[in-house]
Amino acid sequence: MDNRFDIAVIGGGVVGLAILRRFAMTGLTCVLLEKGADILSGASKGNSALLHTGFDAPAKSLELQCMQAGYREYIDIRQKLNLPLHETGALVVAWTQEELAALDGIVEKAHTNDVSNVKRLTQTELRVREPQISKLALGAVLVPGEHVIDAWSAPLAYGQQAIAHGAVILRNAEVTSVERVNSQWRIASMAGEVTAGTIINAAGLFGDYVEALAHEPSFTIKPRKGQFVVFDKPAAKLARSIILPVPNERTKGVVLFRTIFGNLAIGPTAEETDERTNPATDSATLAKLKSRAIEIVPALTDIDVTAVYAGLRPATHHKDYIIEAHKDKNWITVAGIRSTGLTGSLGIAQHVAKLYAKHFNKLPKKPPEPIWTPVPNLAEQSIRPYMKGGEIICHCEWVTRGEIEAACQGSLPAGDLGGLKRRTRAMMGRCQGFYCGAEITTMFEKVKHGTS
């Protein structure tokens, strides 16, 4: 491998991968260094997988700008990359008189943010749209543009498209030091040394640590944990829309949402934590989430919990995204990208490319023809591989042996078991591996150690 690049992106989350894709598609040589054994090992692996309109984002913020640009690009490219979109719409539901009084303000704010199709629904209209919602719901705001997507297929597709354009993704490649020598960055990592003209720090939960390798960071990451509870598939038909709470001074509250895989989930909580890896769930909070879901949709009482998980948002003291170019040393910081990062990532990538062109180097005049690298479909409402036959190994999610083998091959194969699960859904259904766990873990170990 030639180890000299125009761009080095540190961090293989959705933001880093979208940035890598953007630069690789302009024709620059790019490398991405990811600390984990696979991409999406940090904040990006545990979120709510929603595509946001920005209706409730702070007006005129960089976050809103990136979200709306990202939303448009996602819609624009998704068919070419085979990325799913479940057009659910969202309802901001009022449960008290006080919340009901706040609804008009929400509509007004949405209109200020150029989300003009947002409108009020009466209690009756809400009932018609969501017959299973608790009778205690008083009214709602309808946000038709909020949708459900797949938080894992999208960044995987961005990474694979970047690779098709010549980018290199290094995993198990924690950056240990950086040094500016002769207008180049010399980067030492656990996977060896690379040299790059510009560094983009998209290290998410470790953004401040990476920043400190080069200079005094202007921010500290204060991880915020979110726990989630996922209900079994029969739950999905109990709610058509994403059910959002009315935000108040203290909290944004928990959301009840469909997943692209045909489940219904509730979360996230917002808990300050010192954990930066493998966040823990706790039984009491999970139980509270489950009962909150039942309060919103009483028919959930009879439905089993399929999965629980916790994610971390790389929050900072600063409310908005922190995206800035360090003009004197070809370094761009991309930090404090919280829950909206999945929606915002493509827009963030556009913004970062503009900063690069403005402050550092012109982008190549003639970008190469785009190469499209569609990902396998995991979404419930589209054609899935099992429909064409093959041997089903995961019986809850109907994952075939062929899908699992394919996820272990290709330009960006699964780096660990979690990565395999995210690429295929295997072992993520109601039995959580009771039936297929032994077969799949053994298969994966064999592939990883080259004995198959």
Place this chain on the structure above:
Amino acid sequence: MEHHDIVIIGGGPAGLTLALELNALGIKDVVVLEREQEAGGIPRHCGHLGFGIDNKNRFLTGPKFATKLRELTNGLDIRTGTTVLEFTLRGTMRLHSGSGISEMSARRIVLATGTRESSRAARLIGGNRLPGVMNTGTFQQLVYLKHQKPFSNPVIVGSEWVSFSNLLTCRHAKIKPVCMITESTNLNAPSYFSLGARLAFGVSVKRSTKLLSINGHIKVESVDVESGGQKQTIACDGVIISGKFRSENGLYSSGVIEQENTAPLTTDTYRTSKPNIYAVGNVLGHLETAGACMLHGRKLATIIASELR
């Protein structure tokens, strides 16, 4: 579309015995659909003793028992690698097999999909998400079918028959459990099991003890438990989550038939709320031995045979 008199969904002890007995009673148009590549059900990976045909002479291991069942049903129409995906609105079944999707109809359908342990997630057990935390079913498959040793010193959660069976599986794989813990004050198995666990396996059973969380960074390092208001941390490198069986309800959970606690509601003649759908064996929610499931299969065969005459 393929049509049969009787389609049995699930080729475990109950489903296979039902097919066998129907055949003996002269009912020939019977198909068993089994989603795994091999029929036999859960006993295929219960490597310990305690299995006997029709619940008699229980001196077989699970795999030997399953082999015997397969031999007895040799020649019957048993289709492995075939999954029933769903019941259609027309009452037919949508099937998956190696060659793709097809549809099948039947005069009578029997659910014999069996049971599984409830997962860590379903029990809302907190802590870190780590490898080395698994149900008995997965543990047995790893040890007996894949010849692996997933951990050395696990904690076993539960005090049902199946929980104690883990001691045998552990011994087979040279694994030494740290202890067994159970929330209940009394065991959900004969009380002498606890004595046996201590004397024969050197493993104590901690009663009235609740698992709070599973902790570790890249692998299991400990569990936090609570007993009588006291919190305690127990070092271990794995956790076996056993028991609390749930009917394998994926196929009917979206409301084809009435159910209670994930099990189909049935009459004493194994009929569900849909007149042409029956349910038999452990899917009914009372966990019974493989031999007992066979007996239920036989009983249902005589019921169906008399109805058809």
